[in-house]
Amino acid sequence: MVLWISRPLPAGMALPSPAPALLIEDRHGIALRSTRAADGSRFQWLPLAEMDPDLLVAFVALEDHRYFRHHGVDVRAVARAFRDNVHAGRVVSGASTISMQTARLLRPAPRSWVGKLHQALWALRLERHLSKQQILEQYLNRIPLGQGTIGVAAAAALYFDGSARDLSLGQAALLAGLAHAPSADNPLVSQQRTRERRAAAMRRLQALGHATAADVAAVRDEPLLAPPRSAPFFAPHFTTGLLLLAGGPHGPVDDAIWRTSLDLELQHTLEAEVRHTVHLLRARSARHAAAVVLDNPTGDVLAWVGSPDFWEDAAGQVDMVTSARQPGSALKPFLYALALDRGETAASILPDIGRTYETPTGPYRPRNYDRLFHGPVRLREALGSSFNVPAVELASRLRPPSALGVLHRAGFASLRADPEHYGLGIALGNGDVTLLELANGYRGLANGGAWSPVRRRIDVPPDDTARRIVSAQSAVLVLDMLADPTARVPGFGLRTPFEFPFPVAVKTGTSRHFTDNWAVAVTGRFTIAVWVGNFGGQPMQGVSGVSGAGPLLQRAVLATVRRYPPGRLPDPSSIGAIQADICPLSGRRPGAYCPRVAEWFVPGSVPADTCRWHRADRIVLPAEYTEWTDRYHTDPAWDAARVAHVTATADAPARFRIVAPMDGDRYTVPPGVDPRFATLALRVIGTGAGSTTRWYVDGVRLSAPRWRLQEGVHVVRAEAPVGHADEVRIVVGRP
16 A cells, blocks of 8 residues: 555646636627536636635635645544544545545545545545645646536636636635535525525634634625626526536537527627516516527527526526426417317307316316407407417317327427326416427427427537427418417407517417416517516516517517518418308308408318308307307497407498508607518408408508508508498607
């Protein structure tokens, strides 16, 4: 043994390790984050002579205060540890000296008595050939200090945005306190535990005469973290998640640069929008928000905002892009797409009436968000208005195993329980999912019903894994329904945050008790999902998906389209769908007394029978809808609420008229807004209304029902193919 200890150390064992720097870039080559080794660790080597003296004092005081008085093994500490371990009946103290810890860092050994012996022997050998200063330099440059940092230099750069050459006594104590449990006690995991560790370290320094009571008191108010200033540290949640995957199949071994899919300029814009959102909603008890943007063709993550402030003391490091919560109605489109594959059509009539379902957990009586029932509703309208009762009826027809199956195919891996656990409530989002899963599921619909993984790096081969969620026909038709502003009117009214100058499919979701708001937008090019709520699950005060997440989604879409053309959603005709007129009340071919509306159908699914609900002198509904018959005849508000898809009376069809804008409306061109987005949506209701309506402003035909604002007095005119027309006069002035 003496001969082995006397032998020279292996060649290169105590040489300073290389410090490879990993640079994480955005898709355009802009630095996001640096100073990590290729295995994901932060590693910088700093000579002992250049380290702040307080750092040396703090580590020696906390880890081995007799370091300069023993020869590698502290016999007194070993005896005390043996006594404590015997008394406790388990290992409560290891008596490891700095030399022994350095030996373990240089020559890893199992954490056992055999491992301790291994450390002790190597510590004696290190002490035989290296000075105390050389061993201490090895130790301080190799000790893990949390968040992948290796050594005091890397830790000081991460936590304090500073150098280990110049630290305060409190910062030195904090780093020394991390050596015991770096993964659990670092300030990016638990600031409370870090604060307690630092306080204990300061008391130890005071007890050994290295700090005064005034020093201890001053450190209590010293911040634990400093926001990064010099080294790049952008998109923190995205880059942190990327580094956690470094050991996986896409984790490189020798790369010095990672080129990611992120667009930093878009990232900065969405971070500002998320902060703006929580500022506006703070009075309504909404303190957090998140957003993610995906490129549809490639799955590239273009932006990833996990929280309003990564440096927030309490919960800034919570990443709501990957944290699972209940999505409310946001899961409905996948069930509707499955229903289309099972034979339903966009014109199918679903019952929105009081109904009780017998389930294994007892009677279940679903209710709508507005606490009303709406009678017979077309499938298109039920989805666009996000009525709950028809969605539960669909889940009942499909059965929970099938409903859960389509969600699994759409990538919702967070739904781990069996179908009985969720029951019919799966239609209303009673299972926890992540924002990233939600965005990528909708991206699958945009890609013709085919799911594929997201991509975070563009410098590695893409993952070609793919699977079909639903048929391409069903995916396209569902997006067409979600992009239909008329279908949204009965549930959300004429004014929503989802008015865009290009086609966008939109869906919202609100969990029970207003704890979570979700909203998703799909264009031909990209998919955006946003969340608003509280990390702790506290309910918001009346904040719905439209009023909470909706405005954030609108701003996120407009911000994204400034950098990426929105493209066009697939037209139903592109998948072979055909249009046919139907009665909007019964969903059947229109009879002599029916209003008409055009609907899309997969070939072979156009209704063959004619509506018998409209008679010459009255409306006759099936027995289950009897209580709604009088309402269709006598309630004028009902006509407006349903956008005149039903008749006010049997012999007086709903009047063709413009409802947006209204006659006499005044508008201003908002300052600082891209002129492409300063536009006005045009809406018409009544007999003959539909996609074939022709729009004119000041006599000039428009190609789409949207007009770019221009100063002056203007006449807006709408014409129906059947001869009906209406016009209104509006004024557009200066702001």
